[in-house]
Amino acid sequence: MDKIIVEGGHPLKGEVVISGAKNAALPILTASLLTEGRNTYHNVPGLKDVESIKALLAYLCADVETDGDTVYIRADGLCKSEAPYDLVRKMRASILVLGPLLARVKKARVSLPGGCAIGARPINLHLKGLARLGAVITLEHGYVEASADRLVGDDIYFDMPTVTGTENLMMAAVLAEGTTVLRNVAREPEIIALADVLNRMGADVRGAGSSVITIHGVPQLHPAEVTIIPDRIEAGTFMAAAALTRGDVTLRRCEPDHLQAVIDKLRLTGAEVTVEKDTVRVRGGDEIASVDIKTLPYPGFPTDMQAQFMVLMSVARGLSLITETIFENRYIHVSELRRLGADITVSGNAAMVKGVPRLSGAPVMATDLRASASLILAGLVARGKTEINRVYHLDRGYDAIEKKMAALGAAVWRV
């Protein structure tokens, strides 16, 4: 299996182009299942998760073509309604075929999803919502089995905002009869991006980006041509890397509006952050100041940036309190960062990070995506070599991260 090697001590300098967002691309590609005709998606990131979702759509007999970062999907003649274990076990977003399949063919059999091992990650709210639209749902042998004679709109309250849960319900409701109101939904930019695509396909989805979404069902949808929004977590990762290495990095083709919480915290650490239309420049200060962070649903500080920020705090001056409120097991990177010399104590969902003057390279391993990214970041400022094993998760969610880092002057390579 591939490894990533990082040799620390090189500040990142230059420009990097941000790829399309994983968490926007995955639901949007599955939305193709709702349409007849050829959909065109531009700026699709080169990720393992995207390959997995394309393989799943092809398994369902959708026609999938790729030309660079453009993907064409035609889902006219679906021949199956099952997402088998082997195709979905490595990816969380595979559950996103459930809503569209129910809407389009009124049945689905979907293996419980895999993805990052950051918590139990139940899908009870997806299932409860789909049941309210009229689906009959059973859970057997690790599969969700769902069927419906017809889907009918309803008023659905989510006990907590769930990103993929909101997306699944949106995709089921667009073809349901009548009106669906989704309350206490996720407000992430990726939800707005999906609503935008669904509306371009002829749906009537209103309120995305607020906590209530109203959907008036329509009889059918047509294909759309869209460009995937920039990946705010990839952007945030490069911003943290710039501050961490006292570098000077300009991010092109990103969406600064989606990064306000991260930008605010970075500025408090002493980094200079300059924002223009679709560009962010981060210049690291001489000293990194400690700040506290608490992960929250959007527009709060993203849980997907917690591990990267923890690395920054590991070499900051003073003490930082990090609180993870979204996932109950998202400190997997802590034990690996300690191998590099970080001083971090975890108690429940809180981590106390005491900055140390320097880290030192070591072999490490991670079992989730952002933990893996945080280890690359730590390697950038560690003395000597850091060897990151089991990079599968990294490839799920970062488009050529080692090449982009190397182009900025980092000594990072894959073996």
Ligand SMILES: CC(=O)N[C@H]1[C@@H](OP(=O)(O)OP(=O)(O)OC[C@H]2O[C@@H](n3ccc(=O)[nH]c3=O)[C@H](O)[C@@H]2O)O[C@H](CO)[C@@H](O)[C@@H]1O
């Ligand atoms: C493919 C994708 O978009 N992944 C993102 C999505 O994951 P994902 O959509 O899986 O995360 P959710 O927003 O659903 O999870 C938020 C919280 O709700 C809980 N929950 C969720 C659903 C449910 O039915 N029951 C329940 O209890 C989860 O355990 C978690 O504690 O949002 C997360 C939170 O921003 C991000 O870290 C992931 O990168």
Ligand SMILES: C=C(OP(=O)(O)O)C(=O)O
């Ligand atoms: C947790 C993440 O991904 P997924 O939901 O796909 O596991 C992530 O992107 O950090």
